[in-house]
Amino acid sequence: MSDTQLNNRRIAKNTLMLYIRMVFIMLINLYTSRIILQALGVQDYGIYNVVGGFVAMFGLLSNSLSAATTRFITFELGTGNNERLNKIFSSSVTIQVAICLIIVLLIEAFGVWFVNNKMLIAPERLAAANWCLQLSMITFCVNIIAVPYNALIIAHEKMAAFAYISVLEATLKLGICFIVMLSPSDKLVCYAILLSVVALLIRTIYAIYCKRNFKESRYHFYFDKELIYKMFAFSGWNFIGAGAGVLREQGVNILINMFWGTTINASKGIAQQVSAAVASFSSSFVSAINPQITKLYAVDDREHSFQLVIQGARLSFYLLLLIALPVFLETSILLHIWLTVVPVYSVIFVRLTLLYVMTESLSYTMMTLMLASGKIRDYQLIVGGLQLLNFPVSYILLWLGSTPDWTYVTAIVIALICLFVRLFMLNRITGLSMVAFVKKVILNVVLVSVVGAILPIVIVNTMDESYMRLLLTASVSTISLFATYLFVGCTKAEREIIVLKIKKMK
Incomplete structure (x- = not known):
């Protein structure tokens, strides 16, 4: 069988696995949205949407580096250079951790002020919105650190594992909705806490899977000035596109809040x-x-x-x-x-x-x-x-x-x-x-x-x-x-x- 036929068969197999994943996740997510809208109400659902989106805006650099990580890992797999592949993986993990620290500082310095002074949020819900801000920040940082592991799975075309873990994540989020409905405490805060716990659990599963299946996923602190420069140079230009995407979605979402409110x-x-x-x-x-x-x-x-x-x-x-x-x-x-x-x-x-x-x-x-x-x-x-x-x-x-x-x-x-x-x-x-x-x-x-x-x-x-x-x-x-x-x-x-x-x- 030719290489082209093998590639086509691999694409077909991976597409099938991703479609099975997609059907489960789509049904679960649609039902989850209905339940959480009923549990939180329109106002709190709008608060989580705009505050969570505001946190995502601080991930501009991380989003651009995510694309760079995926590209560099996939490219090196194509060339077969496993030693350099490990260096790229380790460098990307180090960079993402550093970015998490920067994002935390930015949110604490600017984000708290903006949410409390510029967003149209009912005064009685400001405390819950601040809790939502801090917990969304934790969830976001956990997801950022998981990026290199996700990139490895996709680059190796192990779509079955990617599909199973994604379905598990969607199922856990559905379970969260029912817990929130029964919770006697503030439902918005409860929802934000549980999402952070799920993000940490899924990130751990990704790390365990990669360490068991890909030798290059063994992290060690590695500082290659030339490699990091190339990744930042690549992501630096990609930063413009990533920034445009975030501003188009989350930035406009904030504008809508400022002019029209959380509904x-x-x-x-x-x-x-x-x-x-x-x-x-x-x-x-x-x-x-x-x-x-x-x-x-x-x-x-x-x-x-x-x-x-x-x-x-x-x-x-x-x-x-x-x-x-x-x-x-x-x-x-x-x-x-x-x-x-x-x-x-x-x-x-x-x-x-x-x-x-x-x-x-x-x-x-x-x-x-x-x-x-x-x-x-x-x-x-x-x-x-x-x-x-x-x-x-x-x-x-x-x-x-x-x-x-x-x-x-x-x-x-x-x-x-x-x-x-x-x-x-x-x-x-x-x-x-x-x-x-x-x-x-x-x-x-x-x-x-x-x-x-x-x-x-x-x-x-x-x-x-x-x-x-x-x-x-x-x-x-x-x-x-x-x-x-x-x-x-x-x-x-x-x-x-x-x-x-x-x-x-x-």
């Missing part, structure tokens, strides 16, 4: 839960294919690396569209079934965030290829700079009196611009064909989306909202999109494979 933060939190659940349909596939893109580029097999980029972008979009279309068309009834009490703006937030996630999904494999090349300075300056516009543009719109849904519209427009800028820059840096990507990905997904959505839209516009319409819309969407992809969207080779699989199933 709208609760609505945004609901939208983020839905988008995360839906996006997992494509992110599972992308997580399985990303290591192969990096490893192929590391050994200078650009042709196959480019093929995976194009195929991965197209298929990840279709996997996302399959679930996003019925959710978009039936958002209102789905939210009422899920939550019972639906916070204001939740419906429009969910629909807009789905459009944003679908737009971004076309860029996931391109981002991996850019990181694999290591030439990210100009890319981050331009694309990251464009992404940073989300925060000031959103502030101006809210200051002028716009409704909070315009912050999502801003993100979608900027994401579309960045999509084409990424493509142009990848062509200049790596040689990825712009014509091939536009033809095989962008035009392809637009055509399939338009044709495949016709029948579901007709159903939604000719029937009254009901459970029957929901079931019919979901069924027709699945059949219509699959048929359109089979006859319009996929290549001849992909169609032959699908037909062969169907015949085998028969």
Whole structure:
């Protein structure tokens, strides 16, 4: 069996494992959100969403280093240099611990003042919000230290272990919700404490697994000035992109709090839960294919690396569209079934965030290829700079009196611009064909989306909202999109494979 066939089989196996993980986690997380919203109430749910997001803003440098850690580990696995791999792992752990100390100092010096003086939080809930701030900081720092271990598991493509641990984490968080409902103490504080305990437990499990399975995960203090410089140089430019992402999500969340209050933060939190659940349909596939893109580029097999980029972008979009279309068309009834009490703006937030996630999904494999090349300075300056516009543009719109849904519209427009800028820059840096990507990905997904959505839209516009319409819309969407992809969207080779699989199933 050829290396290409082995790689394809590995991708298929890992995708299956990640999909099993995704289904369990999606169901658990959606149910968890409903229970915790009922347990905390809209106000406290909004407080945790905005305060936890505020803590995440301080992780800008850590987020950029996370991408650098994953890239360096995966790249060295592709070259087979195990000694250097251990040095990279040990250095990344040391760096993440140092960053944790910096984040703690920043939160204690600035975060406490900001939460108490600038956020719109009811006076009687300020004490609970401060507890939430401190405990969110602990949870965040624990998760930061776990990053190198997660990167090792993904780089080694041990998706089964990653899936099992993730399902355990989601299950424990579900258990937390029931404990919070029964707790006689302050439910918001109780929720924050238990999340910190779960984060510490999961981080310990990751460490034990890595030490038993990967020799390079044996940590020892190691200070290689040249290596650390390269990692910081790489992450320094990546800092712009990471910062843009945090400001787009958590920064805008704080702006919404300052102009509209914690109720709208609760609505945004609901939208983020839905988008995360839906996006997992494509992110599972992308997580399985990303290591192969990096490893192929590391050994200078650009042709196959480019093929995976194009195929991965197209298929990840279709996997996302399959679930996003019925959710978009039936958002209102789905939210009422899920939550019972639906916070204001939740419906429009969910629909807009789905459009944003679908737009971004076309860029996931391109981002991996850019990181694999290591030439990210100009890319981050331009694309990251464009992404940073989300925060000031959103502030101006809210200051002028716009409704909070315009912050999502801003993100979608900027994401579309960045999509084409990424493509142009990848062509200049790596040689990825712009014509091939536009033809095989962008035009392809637009055509399939338009044709495949016709029948579901007709159903939604000719029937009254009901459970029957929901079931019919979901069924027709699945059949219509699959048929359109089979006859319009996929290549001849992909169609032959699908037909062969169907015949085998028969």
